[in-house]
Amino acid sequence: MNLACASCPVRERAACAVLTEAERGELARAGRTVKLKRGEMLFAAGDEDHACATLLRGALKVSAVDREGEERILALIHPAGFVGELFQPFAHHDVVALTDCELCVFARREMEAALERHPALARAMLRRSQDDLHAARELLELTGKQDAATRLAGLIMAMARAASDSPCHPSQAFDLPLTRGEMAQMLGLTIETVSRRMSKFEKDGLIAKKGARGIELVDPARLEALVGVGL
Amino acid sequence: MNLACASCPVRERAACAVLTEAERGELARAGRTVKLKRGEMLFAAGDEDHACATLLRGALKVSAVDREGEERILALIHPAGFVGELFQPFAHHDVVALTDCELCVFARREMEAALERHPALARAMLRRSQDDLHAARELLELTGKQDAATRLAGLIMAMARAASDSPCHPSQAFDLPLTRGEMAQMLGLTIETVSRRMSKFEKDGLIAKKGARGIELVDPARLEALVGVGL
DNA sequence: CGATCAATTGAGCTGGTTCAATCGTTGTGG
DNA sequence: CCACAACGATTGAACCAGCTCAATTGATCG
Numbered sequence: 137m138n139l140a141c142a143s144c145p146v147r148e149r150a151a152c153a154v155l156t157e158a159e160r161g162e163l164a165r166a167g168r169t170v171k172l173k174r175g176e177m178l179f180a181a182g183d184e185d186h187a188c189a190t191l192l193r194g195a196l197k198v199s200a201v202d203r204e205g206e207e208r209i210l211a212l213i214h215p216a217g218f219v220g221e222l223f224q225p226f227a228h229h230d231v232v233a234l235t236d237c238e239l240c241v242f243a244r245r246e247m248e249a250a251l252e253r254h255p256a257l258a259r260a261m262l263r264r265s266q267d268d269l270h271a272a273r274e275l276l277e278l279t280g281k282q283d284a285a286t287r288l289a290g291l292i293m294a295m296a297r298a299a300s301d302s303p304c305h306p307s308q309a310f311d312l313p314l315t316r317g318e319m320a321q322m323l324g325l326t327i328e329t330v331s332r333r334m335s336k337f338e339k340d341g342l343i344a345k346k347g348a349r350g351i352e353l354v355d356p357a358r359l360e361a362l363v364g365v366g367l
Numbered sequence: 368m369n370l371a372c373a374s375c376p377v378r379e380r381a382a383c384a385v386l387t388e389a390e391r392g393e394l395a396r397a398g399r400t401v402k403l404k405r406g407e408m409l410f411a412a413g414d415e416d417h418a419c420a421t422l423l424r425g426a427l428k429v430s431a432v433d434r435e436g437e438e439r440i441l442a443l444i445h446p447a448g449f450v451g452e453l454f455q456p457f458a459h460h461d462v463v464a465l466t467d468c469e470l471c472v473f474a475r476r477e478m479e480a481a482l483e484r485h486p487a488l489a490r491a492m493l494r495r496s497q498d499d500l501h502a503a504r505e506l507l508e509l510t511g512k513q514d515a516a517t518r519l520a521g522l523i524m525a526m527a528r529a530a531s532d533s534p535c536h537p538s539q540a541f542d543l544p545l546t547r548g549e550m551a552q553m554l555g556l557t558i559e560t561v562s563r564r565m566s567k568f569e570k571d572g573l574i575a576k577k578g579a580r581g582i583e584l585v586d587p588a589r590l591e592a593l594v595g596v597g598l
Numbered sequence: 599c600g601a602t603c604a605a606t607t608g609a610g611c612t613g614g615t616t617c618a619a620t621c622g623t624t625g626t627g628g
Numbered sequence: 629c630c631a632c633a634a635c636g637a638t639t640g641a642a643c644c645a646g647c648t649c650a651a652t653t654g655a656t657c658g
Contacts, residue, residue: 255486
């Protein structure tokens, strides 16, 4: 399927927004739209000549799997985010759909060529890459916390922020994009610990669980206070 | 002091290597060489209008300090590496010299202007940024390991690789750029745990301690096997 | 030579892991 | 429409790796 930039939901925010209509159209002809169902894999670690993509709708996870088969989630990707390791001969990480997704996929060569042709695109990608770096370091800081409650509180607040349209204030009620197991993988904890702390948060009146995936922040201030990390 | 690119030790590898002599000279006039002693701070979290820099000699750490004063090391920077958060109004992290250092410092505005003027520089910075992102995610993977021995083994191997000139094979014997406390901060452990595991590694014949900072990898293969993480 | 700071080592405690059983939700097929 | 299977989430009990507190040793430097 060809790309329909005109109706692209992230037209304003994705890296390609810096291109002119004509340039964007040219890039679009090199790419294609892909839909993924929850759980489907976009790239796998070890793939040679893997592609890259901008996420239009849904959520992705980037994860590493070690020799023992333990999975570790390294990043969450939200709409307008970019995945794919430029300049690398093969992929180091898996990229998997957390929810049903829609993406705009490019061959890596095409993307690299476009970076040469369009300096503004390279600068936009640099900006995005720096943001990703910042996000990775924030996760690093979060997972360095000694106790499980702090880490989990930080993750919940981060997801509340991501779930909100307004970048400033977090959502009060939303659906968690991650299972307990996935939260555990992000935080370096076990499923059981995550589950126990969630129950304790609810008992203490910090949150309320709404069905399977839903969560409501009953007392965001107290939750935020737990975190002890800026932003 | 003005910059002497001609005698720059990272002339070939730094981001500015992609520029022509003339372009580089122009950029150089906007920057200055700075020397730091071990422990001195280059940028502090919260600095407005902070600068950015390429590291010529020595080693830096990038770290975050939370409200409780707990420090967390987010990255190590080696020669030819770049520090400074482009596009950000203020710094989020501290940058401190781990050893005596020499740097090439630029005002952030100058650097951002240079990225506009020189597309090749923007691409080089993108590449570097992606490498930094990859390094951050590798550290994330390492600190996700359940047991202290695995994490420490991974850090030692990473430092051995960084200490080696040849990018392929790690040094057999080198000086650790970090104190026990700093290693602990990187790995989310305590000083005592790091110290104990180091002693155990020595007792088990994996490493040998050489004076205060020195270390020798007696059995790198067995150490690597402990890690359980690729690369 | 003493002072200071990093590193080591010991002892006890605790929070998170591990193992295991149960419950709840979702989706499928009869 | 219900039953059942599959999977995620919860909860309990016991254990143990790493944390905390504390004392000692070792290295570096004026």
